[in-house]
Amino acid sequence: MTIILPEDSSEPLYRQVRNALERAMRNGQFDTVPLPSSRSLAEELGVSRNTVNLAYQEMVAEGLIVAEERVGYRANSAILNEKPVEGDSLLRETRVDWAQRLKRRLDEDLPIIKKDYNWQAYPYPFIYGQVSNSLFPITAWNRALRTSMEYPHVHWSLKDGGSGDDPLLVEQLRTTVLATRGIRATPEEVLVTVGAQHGLFLTARALLRPDDEVAIENPGYPDVAHILAGAGAKLVPVPVDGDGLRVDRIPSSARMVSVTPSHQFPTNVSLSKPRREALLASAHRHDWLILEDDYDAELRYVGRPAPALRAVDPERVIYVGSFSKFLAPGLRMGYVVAPKPLIEQLRLERRYTVRHPPGHIQRALALMILNGDYQRAQRKQRAALREKWELMAKTLKLAFGDSFKAPTGGTSMWVRLPDGVYADQVVAEAAKNGVLIESGASCFSANHPEAQRYIRIGYAAIPVESIVPGLSKLSKVIHEAGRTPNATSTILP
Amino acid sequence: MTIILPEDSSEPLYRQVRNALERAMRNGQFDTVPLPSSRSLAEELGVSRNTVNLAYQEMVAEGLIVAEERVGYRANSAILNEKPVEGDSLLRETRVDWAQRLKRRLDEDLPIIKKDYNWQAYPYPFIYGQVSNSLFPITAWNRALRTSMEYPHVHWSLKDGGSGDDPLLVEQLRTTVLATRGIRATPEEVLVTVGAQHGLFLTARALLRPDDEVAIENPGYPDVAHILAGAGAKLVPVPVDGDGLRVDRIPSSARMVSVTPSHQFPTNVSLSKPRREALLASAHRHDWLILEDDYDAELRYVGRPAPALRAVDPERVIYVGSFSKFLAPGLRMGYVVAPKPLIEQLRLERRYTVRHPPGHIQRALALMILNGDYQRAQRKQRAALREKWELMAKTLKLAFGDSFKAPTGGTSMWVRLPDGVYADQVVAEAAKNGVLIESGASCFSANHPEAQRYIRIGYAAIPVESIVPGLSKLSKVIHEAGRTPNATSTILP
Numbered sequence: 001m002t003i004i005l006p007e008d009s010s011e012p013l014y015r016q017v018r019n020a021l022e023r024a025m026r027n028g029q030f031d032t033v034p035l036p037s038s039r040s041l042a043e044e045l046g047v048s049r050n051t052v053n054l055a056y057q058e059m060v061a062e063g064l065i066v067a068e069e070r071v072g073y074r075a076n077s078a079i080l081n082e083k084p085v086e087g088d089s090l091l092r093e094t095r096v097d098w099a100q101r102l103k104r105r106l107d108e109d110l111p112i113i114k115k116d117y118n119w120q121a122y123p124y125p126f127i128y129g130q131v132s133n134s135l136f137p138i139t140a141w142n143r144a145l146r147t148s149m150e151y152p153h154v155h156w157s158l159k160d161g162g163s164g165d166d167p168l169l170v171e172q173l174r175t176t177v178l179a180t181r182g183i184r185a186t187p188e189e190v191l192v193t194v195g196a197q198h199g200l201f202l203t204a205r206a207l208l209r210p211d212d213e214v215a216i217e218n219p220g221y222p223d224v225a226h227i228l229a230g231a232g233a234k235l236v237p238v239p240v241d242g243d244g245l246r247v248d249r250i251p252s253s254a255r256m257v258s259v260t261p262s263h264q265f266p267t268n269v270s271l272s273k274p275r276r277e278a279l280l281a282s283a284h285r286h287d288w289l290i291l292e293d294d295y296d297a298e299l300r301y302v303g304r305p306a307p308a309l310r311a312v313d314p315e316r317v318i319y320v321g322s323f324s325k326f327l328a329p330g331l332r333m334g335y336v337v338a339p340k341p342l343i344e345q346l347r348l349e350r351r352y353t354v355r356h357p358p359g360h361i362q363r364a365l366a367l368m369i370l371n372g373d374y375q376r377a378q379r380k381q382r383a384a385l386r387e388k389w390e391l392m393a394k395t396l397k398l399a400f401g402d403s404f405k406a407p408t409g410g411t412s413m414w415v416r417l418p419d420g421v422y423a424d425q426v427v428a429e430a431a432k433n434g435v436l437i438e439s440g441a442s443c444f445s446a447n448h449p450e451a452q453r454y455i456r457i458g459y460a461a462i463p464v465e466s467i468v469p470g471l472s473k474l475s476k477v478i479h480e481a482g483r484t485p486n487a488t489s490t491i492l493p
Numbered sequence: 494m495t496i497i498l499p500e501d502s503s504e505p506l507y508r509q510v511r512n513a514l515e516r517a518m519r520n521g522q523f524d525t526v527p528l529p530s531s532r533s534l535a536e537e538l539g540v541s542r543n544t545v546n547l548a549y550q551e552m553v554a555e556g557l558i559v560a561e562e563r564v565g566y567r568a569n570s571a572i573l574n575e576k577p578v579e580g581d582s583l584l585r586e587t588r589v590d591w592a593q594r595l596k597r598r599l600d601e602d603l604p605i606i607k608k609d610y611n612w613q614a615y616p617y618p619f620i621y622g623q624v625s626n627s628l629f630p631i632t633a634w635n636r637a638l639r640t641s642m643e644y645p646h647v648h649w650s651l652k653d654g655g656s657g658d659d660p661l662l663v664e665q666l667r668t669t670v671l672a673t674r675g676i677r678a679t680p681e682e683v684l685v686t687v688g689a690q691h692g693l694f695l696t697a698r699a700l701l702r703p704d705d706e707v708a709i710e711n712p713g714y715p716d717v718a719h720i721l722a723g724a725g726a727k728l729v730p731v732p733v734d735g736d737g738l739r740v741d742r743i744p745s746s747a748r749m750v751s752v753t754p755s756h757q758f759p760t761n762v763s764l765s766k767p768r769r770e771a772l773l774a775s776a777h778r779h780d781w782l783i784l785e786d787d788y789d790a791e792l793r794y795v796g797r798p799a800p801a802l803r804a805v806d807p808e809r810v811i812y813v814g815s816f817s818k819f820l821a822p823g824l825r826m827g828y829v830v831a832p833k834p835l836i837e838q839l840r841l842e843r844r845y846t847v848r849h850p851p852g853h854i855q856r857a858l859a860l861m862i863l864n865g866d867y868q869r870a871q872r873k874q875r876a877a878l879r880e881k882w883e884l885m886a887k888t889l890k891l892a893f894g895d896s897f898k899a900p901t902g903g904t905s906m907w908v909r910l911p912d913g914v915y916a917d918q919v920v921a922e923a924a925k926n927g928v929l930i931e932s933g934a935s936c937f938s939a940n941h942p943e944a945q946r947y948i949r950i951g952y953a954a955i956p957v958e959s960i961v962p963g964l965s966k967l968s969k970v971i972h973e974a975g976r977t978p979n980a981t982s983t984i985l986p
Contacts, residue, residue, distance in 0.1 A: 004675050004800050006766065023804070027677035094777040096809055098834035101782070102699055105841060117655055120648060129653050136651055138642045145638050149631045155613060158629055160622050160822035162610055182497050184520035194687055194847035201846045206595060226845045273499060284587040289594070307497050311516070316589055329653035330852030341591035348598065352719045353694045354687035354847060358854060359823030 005045060013047055014054035021055060022064060022080075030075040035065060037072055107229035111442040113222045116431075119461065123434040124470030128266075128412045128458030131328050135381050140373035144364040153367070157360040163351040165192045166359060169366035173335055176369050181297060182311030183319065188340045191347060194357045196295055196322035196334035200224055202346045202353070203291060203318055203336065204231035212255040215288075217245055219443035219454070221265040224258050224293065237445040240264055242405075244271035247278045252286040259290060261309055262297035266443045266456050267414045268407030276309060283316045290317045296325040298378060300409030301386040310337055318342065323365065325411060325460070326381045327374075333357065333365060385411060388459045391467050396457075399475040411460040414440065421481045422452040429477045435470050498538060506540055507547035514548060515557060515573075523568040528558060530565055600722035604935040606715050609924075612954065616927040617963030621759075621905045621951030624821050628874050633866035637857035646860070650853040656844040658685045659852060662859035666828055669862050674790060675804030676812065681833045684840060687850045689788055689815035689827035693717055695839045695846070696784060696811055696829065697724035705748040708781075710738055712936035712947070714758040717751050717786065730938040733757055735898075737764035740771045745779040752783060754802055755790035759936045759949050760907045761900030769802065776809045783810045789818040791871060793902030794879040803830055811835065816858065818904060818953070819874045820867075826850065826858060878904060881952045884960050889950075892968040904953040907933065914974045915945040922970045928963050 003020045011019075024030065035041075038056060042049040056073060059065045064080060065073040119125040148157045156166050170190050178185055193199040200223075208214065210232040216225055218237030229235055236254060239246045244264050250257055257279070261271035271279070283290055290309055297305045310319035319337040327333070336346060350356065368374040392413055393406035404415060417426060423439035430437050440454030457474070459467060496513045504512075517523065528534075531549060535542040549566060552558045557573060558566040612618040641650045649659050663683050671678055686692040693716075701707065703725040709718055711730030722728055729747060732739045737757050743750055750772070754764035764772070776783055783802060790798045803812035812830040820826070829839060843849065861867040885906055886899035897908065910916060916932035923930050933947030950967070952960060 004673075004797060006799060009766070023675065023800075027672075027675070027804075029672070094780065094808075096780075096782065096832065098832065102834065102838050103702060105838075107845070115653075115655055117652070117657060131651060133647050133651055136647075138647070142639050142642055146635050149635055154626050154629075154631070156823070158624060158626055158821035158823040159610070160608075160817070162608055164610060179522075182516065182520070194851075197845070198847045209596060223845065230845055273502065287587065287589075289589065304497060306499060307516075311520075315587075324653070328651035328852075329848075330649075330651040332847060332849070332851045339589065339591065341595065345595050345598075352600070352690070352716065352723055354691045354825065355822075356825070358687075358825045358851060361851060361854070 003041065003045060014051045014058070017041075017045065017047065017052055018055035018058050021059065025064070025075040025080055031077065034068070034071050035073040035075065105230065106232060107226040109446070110225050110229055111222055111444075111446070112226075113438075113442045115438070116436060119436055122431075122436040124466050124473065125436045125462050126438075126457045126459060126470060126474075127436055127461050128438055128456055129324075129329060130458070130461040131325070132384075132461050132463070134463075135384055136328055137368075137373060137377035137380075140368055140377060141364065144367040144371075144373065145360065147367055148360055148363040153363050156363045159359060161356045161359055163347045163356065165190070165356065166362035166366055168370070169362045172366045172369035176375075177321070178337060181294065181305075181321075182307030183337055184311075184314070185337045186340070189314075189337055189343055191336045191338075191343050191350065192357050192362060193320075193334040193336060193350070194354055195324060195329070195332040196293065196320050197223060197227070198332075198350075198354070198357075199320040199334050199336040199346075200227050200291070200293065202349045203320070203338070203342075204228050204233065205349050206342065206345045207256065207289065208233045213251060213253050215250045215254045215257040217259060217264060218445050218448070219266055219440060219450075220258070221260065221293065222442045224291075228256075228258065235445075240267055240269070242269055243275050244269050245275065245279070247275050247282060250282065250288075252282075254286070254288055256289045256291055257283065258293065259309075260293045260295065262294055262300070262305055263407065263410040265293070265295070266412065266440060266454075268410040268412065270306065270408060273306070276306070276312070280309065280313050280316070283313070288316065292317050292319045294319060295322045296410060298326060299382060299385055299411060301382075301389050302408040305409070315339065326378050327365075331361060331365075333361060384464070385460065388462075388464050388467060391464065392457070392459050392471070395468055395471045399471065399478075412456050412458040415455050415457060417453055417455060417478065418482050421478055423455050424452060425481055426455055426474075426478055429481060430474055433473045433477060435474050435477070437474065496534065496538060507544045507551070510534075510538065510540065510545055511548035511551050514552065518557070518568040518573055524570070527561070527564050528566040528568065598723065599725060600719040602939070603718050603722055604715055604937075604939070605719075606931075606935045608931070609929060612929055615924075615929040617959050617966065618929045618955050619931075619950045619952060619963060619967075620929055620954050621931055621949055622817075622822060623951070623954040624818070625877075625954050625956070627956075628877055629821055630861075630866060630870035630873075633861055633870060634857065637860040637864075637866065638853065640860055641853055641856040646856050649856045652852060654849045654852055656840045656849065658683070658849065659855035659859055661863070662855045665859045665862035669868075670814070671830060674787065674798075674814075675800030676830060677804075677807070678830045679833070682807075682830055682836055684829045684831075684836050684843065685850050685855060686813075686827040686829060686843070687847055688817060688822070688825040689786065689813050690716060690720070691825075691843075691847070691850075692813040692827050692829040692839075693720050693784070693786065694724075695842045696813070696831075696835075697721050697726070698842050699835065699838045700749065700782065701726045706744060706746050708743045708747045708750040710752060710757060711938050711941070712759055712933060712943075713751070714753065714786065715935050717784075721749075721751065728938075733760055733762070735762055736768050737762050738768065738772070740768050740775060743775065743781075745775075747779070747781055749782045749784055750776065751786065752802075753786045753788065755787055755793070755798055756900065756903035758786070758788070759905065759933060759947075761903040761905065763799065763901060766799070769799070769805070773802065773806050773809070776806070781809065785810050785812045787812060788815045789903060791819060792875060792878055792904060794875075794882050795901040798902070808832065819871050820858075824854060824858075826854060877957070878953065881955075881957050881960060884957065885950070885952050885964070888961055888964045892964065892971075905949050905951040908948050908950060910946055910948060910971065911975050914971055916948050917945060918974055919948055919967075919971055922974060923967050926966045926970060928967050928970070930967065 038052040042052045119127040208231040211234050214228050214233040215236045215238045238249045292309045310317040321335050323333040396404045427439045438456040441451040444451040531545040535545045612620040663680050701724040704727050707721050707726040708729045708731045731742045785802045803810040814828050816826040889897045920932045931949040934944040937944040
């Protein structure tokens with residue numbers, strides 16, 4: 001029960017009680033329960049029972065409450081809804097015109113990834129971007145969180161850190177996580193973020209001016225397009241082929257190039273060595289900055305991952321990393337590695353957006369890396385994903401023949417549909433059969449002729465035993481769709 | 494050790510090993526330790542020992558490494574620093590001009606709160622904005638985090654939630670936290686944020702156009718000034734007196750009014766009832782939006798807190814709440830309550846800045862509220878702060894006499910210095926005596942004549958037994974400063 005009397009009021013006490021009750025009734029507190037007895041309310045408010053009775057009598061007279069036998073008083077919602085609140089008439093006079101007030105979002109015309117966040121309800125959730133709860137190192141994470149609440153860690157877990165980061169996490173990132181990507185960084189070149197996306201956002205905010213040209217991958221990560229466009233950039237979609245981004249198609253006038261070299265989003269192809277070299281050389285020639293989104297380089301199952309672009313060029317490459325793919329996206333932990341002047345600015349931008357990522361999560365993650373639990377979890381996660389990857393590749397090859405080429409890593413497969421079969425149609429039909437997959441359409445630029453030709457099949461969250469039966473159902477759906485062309489589809493000629 | 498061979502390379506294997514080693518040396522991996530033995534490196538890389546030996550021989554010939562008896566090879570940093578990296582000559586040619594690249598921050602001229610984040614090193618840390626670790630409900634929080642990793646909660650803790658919030662937390666906010674402030678809200682009117690500051694940021698971003706006038710409190714919260722100015726607003730500082738914001742001094746042309754009605758930041762005065770009514774009436778008259786930062790309303794020790802402005806006017810008031818003051822700032826949890834069209838836009842803005850606040854923390858907080866641990870912790874926190882508040886008020890009254898008026902709540906006291914004594918001077922002298930206090934200067938608009946007249950004494954983090962001795966030392970410092978006027982001070986005439 002929440003009845004609040006005004007702090008200072010010249011009105012008689014019973015009127016104050018009456019008004020507070022009216023407000024509580026309007027807030028719905030007594031929609032389903034009766035009002036309190038005068039005895040208990042008097043006690044609660046520290047006023048006399050007589051005062052409460054006076055308030056109740058007045059409300060009965062006004063019809064605001066009605067007495068009910070053996071129950072007490074009930075709110076009379078019919079009267080409440082009609083009668084204006086005392087003294088509120090002025091306040092009710094004007095309305096805010098939100099349509100006019102809200103700023104136009106610069107990215108409002110871009111396609112949005114459609115996700116079914118209720119994916120656990122599907123028997124075959126081939127969703128991308130989620131992880132399997134059973135692979136998350138729950139025991140180790142709980143232990144790290146608990147230790148982070150003990151001396152001396154508790155200080156770092158609870159305090160307001162201003163614009164600073166947890167030095168232990170920065171140290172672990174530098175010596176362990178970044179080192180495996182070949183990246184060397186001083187503490188002044190590292191910033192912890194609320195997920196990789198936060199790093200992309202801060203970078204765009206610090207660097208992009210209205211109409212700056214930014215090259216993005218096409219198909220590519222829709223969210224980075226939103227972030228860059230939201231910062232005022234003019235997006236230049238650049239095609240992707242089997243070797244990754246077509247560097248030769250990037251306009252020299254670009255100010256920045258956004259790229260996912262390890263496993264291109266969404267195709268999962270790796271940027272080839274000649275393309276990497278061409279990209280870095282062109283960046284120097286044309287004064288481009290490179291935004292390297294290295295969200296899941298560790299999840300490679302064949303050969304070794306190439307060193308990060310930032311390992312080769314620490315001058316022009318802004319590196320964004322994430323813990324979302326092999327720990328959990330719900331933790332929202334990421335980081336940026338970039339030259340010191342940029343990190344300093346990102347730190348200020350961060351200070352006035354979220355201040356800093358939660359200290360408790362930073363310290364727990366640092367402890368997990370320090371004690372090796374993180375590395376063990378990563379190995380376990382990679383082994384489990386590798387098994388799924390093999391099963392996926394084998395099954396998809398059977399279904400699609402040589403036209404399907406499995407990627408060397410990642411957590412999804414990008415499948416080109418047979419001619420005459422459209423992604424939206426397949427996604428909808430598959431869902432009816434309990435199979436959740438994603439259309440590739442939102443990864444393409446607007447009106448791209450290939451937008452409806454691809455689907456994305458994620459395998460990080462689905463249990464391994466569901467993969468083959470799920471793909472078999474999907475294969476049937478695609479086969480059926482090919483036999484009964486969608487006559488009503490107006491998406492493609 | 495991190496030696497990475499390129500993914501695909503036409504170079505002979507021994508050259509690949511050599512180049513990888515050179516890169517590792519340049520990254521400082523062998524600054525202090527010798528290079529690995531050829532046997533262990535061959536094993537690590539999965540190449541023959543002969544290949545490694547060839548690589549080592551070539552590097553010896555180039556002078557890049559030197560053999561040392563009984564140790565092995567060591568990097569020759571002198572040569573490394575002089576010689577350009579193979580194939581890197583082009584890359585080294587150009588530098589980024591960061592000064593030109595970085596966007597000018599619109600808030601760069603505003604004063605910044607200076608905080609000593611090493612406050613625990615002071616014997617008397619009268620710091621504002623930090624909490625006492627000993628009052629944090631560690632056991633209950635650990636339990637809630639652990640439960641959040643169990644079925645069915647684990648799903649909500651780990652998953653990518655897109656633009657959504659944890660429905661359990663939203664429910665607990667609505668029925669418990671907001672209800673105690675008299676606020677009624679539908680789930681569509683609530684957004685969870687990474688601290689209150691994130692809520693202020695998203696609101697500014699969604700609503701403010703370049704040169705929109707926004708009234709702010711003077712003195713006021715410097716960070717909100719940064720956030721509003723960063724969104725392009727033209728700030729209009731409005732004076733504050735013993736009844737809070739001088740509503741009559743807000744220009745009618747303002748588009749938004751930023752206000753801290755419960756305990757004004759930094760003075761801790763409460764906005765009086767007539768001022769509240771005038772503010773809401775004027776807002777309707779002039780089409781202002783009200784940004785209500787209600788960061789610590791619960792921490793009131795005399796009388797009852799007045800209902801939130803949003804409880805009275807759900808049309809024009811955007812309410813921002815925080816868990817920083819009575820749980821911990823390091824958790825970075827806050828929320829916004831506002832009309833549905835605005836929340837929808839804030840949700841989109843949030844999606845492309847941080848996606849969502851960490852799921853694990855959302856769920857654990859929800860469980861703590863649900864099982865009552867949160868309310869118990871709040872009562873304990875409030876009781877402890879009340880005790881400190883009494884001690885602070887009593888001691889400061891003794892030191893400053895009737896000129897000092899204790900506030901009715903909050904976690905700090907705002908003290909006017911005697912004539913001829915300046916805040917920066919007192920802060921510096923106090924620090925020498927182990928007493929950490931804050932200058933009020935950064936809370937005032939630029940060149941404000943009163944900027945050096947106030948100090949802020951926070952008492953949330955300091956142990957209760959340190960309050961009286963700390964204030965006694967501070968009192969001596971102020972007394973001394975009054976006797977020896979700071980002849981070199983050029984801050985004030």
